[in-house]
Amino acid sequence: MTVEKRARPPIAAAVSGLLAATAALGAAELGAALLRPQASPLLAVGSAFIDLTPAWLKDFAIRTFGANDKTVLLLGLVTAVAACAAAVGVLSTRRPRVAAGGLAALGAVATVAALSRPDAVPTDALPSLVAAVTGAPALLVLRRARAPREPHRALETAPQTTHRKAAAPAPGKAAERLQETAPETVRTDRRALLRTGVAVLGFAAISGGTARAVNAARDAAAGGAGLTLPLPSDPARPLLPGGDLRLPGLSSFTTPNRSFYRVDTALVVPRVPYRDWRLRIHGLVDRPVELTFDQILSRPLVERDITLTCVSNEVGGPYAGHARWLGVDLAGLLREAGVRAGADQILSRSADGWTGGTAVEAVLDGRDALLAIGMNGEVLPAAHGFPARMIVPGLYGYVSATKWVTELKLTRFADEQAYWTRRGWAENAPIKTASRIEVPKAFARIPAGRTTIAGTAWAQHRGVAAVEVRVDEGPWTQALLAPSPTPDTWRQWHLDWPATPGDHHLEVRATDTAGEVQPSQRTPPFPDGATGRHSVLVTVR
Template identity: 40%
Template sequence: MSVETRRGTMTDTLQAPDVGAPRLAAYNARRIGFAAGVAAAAIMLLAIVLLRLLSGVMSLPEVVAEGLLMLLPGVLFSAVLDSLQHAAKPLFYLAVGIGILIVGGLFGRWYADRPGWGQVLRLVLGVWLVFGIGVYTILGAGLFGQHLQAGVLWHAVSLLIVIGVFGIALYHAYAALVHRALPSEPDHTRRLLLRNAAVGIVATVGAGSLWRLLSGEGASTFAAPPVASGTGALSAATPNPPPFDLKGLATEVTPAADFYTVSKNFIDPAVAVGGWRLKIGGLVDRPMELTYEQLTALPASEGYYTLMCISNEIGGDLWGNAYWRGVKLKYLLEQAGVHADAFKAVFSAADDYRDSVKLERALHPDALLAWEMNGEALKKEHGFPARLLIPGIYGMKNVKWLNGINIVADDFRGFWQNQGWDDAAPYQTESRIDVPRFRESIPVGPLSLAGVAYAGDRGIQSVEVSTDGGRTWQPAEVKPGLSPYSWQLWRADVQVDRSAKDVRVRATDGQGHPQTREVNPPFPSGATGYHTVTIAVA
């Protein structure tokens, strides 16, 4: 054998040994398949977002995210929420999105074993059935989303469309990556890519638009401006009266733009007036269905109500006070004729959120179904077209985007209660220091403290402050609330010297019960403890 032949054999052996050639080819194919799967999953996510925006219906990532939240222990969820605060929801949905990309990559590896349209068809149908029958059911959405408001037909079709987009994208992404790796291989997919991309876009846009049209959501989102009630309510721009006009103290009426918002959604629903209906059913004599116009024509009531999120930390900003207008919930339920054996009212929202209260809470004489906030129609983020305001209980019970009230005889547990959060959810007594701010430099001498206090429908009897670590307490001046259900401003003028390291506050509710000193996290019944602000006295 010649030297040249030996050199050729040695070179071939170093580049690709015969025994390893098939394995190396399979490895490269699967690696390319994984990359193609990730790219296809990214395209699918874009189609999901587009379909979500067009239809306004809960999407695959949202079903997965909510299902995982339901399976997550409440203690763990609360710990994550406490640590990440406002970043928790975006990071959670980002994690779900990354998970979808990884799963897409794994499907791409499987596709690479036998690439072609036959494999695409098997993949699409298999994933569609597994998710629709298995994953959706495990996550609580039911068979192809049967427990969700849009129903089986929409979720089955929309799921097939987005998984179909994944399959088409996977085919073309894999072919493109193979052609890039092996330029000698001809690429016959470019014309087919344009055709299939057009099919995917038409299916996605068409399905979303058709659903919005058939569900009556094509009308304008907002109604005509409401007629002014003429009650002389305080404007949100009205400054606090003396002596509560300190800079940094929350205004007594919170502007809608500054009012806290919390929801479980990645994209909050944009409910259109034309397709919206409020349905009242279950254990009632006269089931009702009201349009927005019919609802707002009912006898209106108005008043100041404070809302606070149960996940609010001590000293947090997830609470606010506004002037609301709507119809009394008791009036509606009396018109429907609630049965004597009814136990709870279950409230459903356009985002598939549900919660419940015992019937006596629903029949509270001042429970309000509001359509107006601070003299204007509700903003989308605050629950347009209608939301609940039930005195005495945390915000999670005061359902936004309300579209259904079902009276039941059983003990229904809602979205958060299935995680372990308190079902009764009465407000804890809370007080907050707004002035001074954390680590603010304070000169020796007089110091003005100010903040807000709230105890739900129990009201606030007194507020006290301490500048010596809680050894002694001084009374604060407390402004009467704008209503029995609104927070109250307080102010205290004290003397501080260099020994003062912090200031703290505590309140006593209208029934004489002092604020809980023991520090507890928000889970499961709302945070407790005294708000303390560190200061630097110079």
């Protein structure tokens, strides 16, 4: 009698692949935590993906997902890894060598990604190698655990009768016993797979949990908790009465730290212990300088109100915010180093290897450019650049506001390009005159009668001179401007409107102190910032 093998369930094989991948990633995360967190395979691949992202896809991600763009990317990576792992698990049932090759290929991709980072060191390859070395044995163990046994072997191992000369069972009886034994064999295979799967999952949980604990301890040590910043020797001017209109639905004049926009390429916030932090100023200088955080604290500190804007901000978008910054005069630092003739670019480098290119002239022309260490009366939050970041008023963030800054290299635009300029964005990016309607919101339904139209406008380092509003393509009406302490901040504005029933189109435009009026035609952010007028549709009942 011929007994066929029971087919291996594809679901069990796919689950085996997922469990093996989970164990591999857990071991890799632990290795990265012990070496360098940025060497994590997921983070390395995600960062490499960001580097390769074209401008249109970057803008789409920011426009669609906002501050959650990095979370969406990580979820996408996890989903892709899970799909690959499940496919490898199914493949291992018939072609284990090919499946092992698939795991090796995934490890190779992660290794190349880790070593391609700007600040990579040779040991960054180790976590990805650990993942490959861990995943392959885990998959083999799980494969063996789920492998079905021959039913006739179960029959051969059945308890024998105590009588030595017992007659051989009749064929019908043997088949009956086989049918009784085979289900028990299936249950035994499932129990073995369950035990092995729990063991592999436990290993992944322990290694991953340990990695998180190590990273949490490192983050706590790196943060500025308990650090008290000195008072500024040159404090900011007091905010003028009425500068914040405090209208419901209108952004506050000063943006709280927790609400301040964040747009950068870092998948996880770099954690730099401030006692280990160094700022190096070198390149085309007469006297290279290296400063510690304590040396920065010992210098006279300057406090300024400055509004920042991201070049990715669409017309009417949310990526603008205002804060009171504390730091040292950036121009003074450059003059101490002695900028040589011919140097026209400050190539700033972040702790994660990202670079930004700032025109030397924009820092030395008298504006309040800072190396900031404080924000809104607090130590600079980690998400916004602790221990230190650049702030250069009047320029979009990608050329002026490098976070986690560790290096300032004086060079030439003709010789070196920063991260985004290599990808086609403009070298010089002054912030364009902009305004937005915040009250009422788009598609709002409001009662008829006197209502308020309000919003914010900015033209950093030039200042906003006027804001005008029109309804349904009618005449432009001057809005009332709230006072602003300096040209480097945005201004709130408002206008009383006698709203009549029906659907209405509200439009705003600003004029800066140079007489530049917002154009009517909209252009996208690439390559040097969006332009155009913001408008909303509302319904009056």
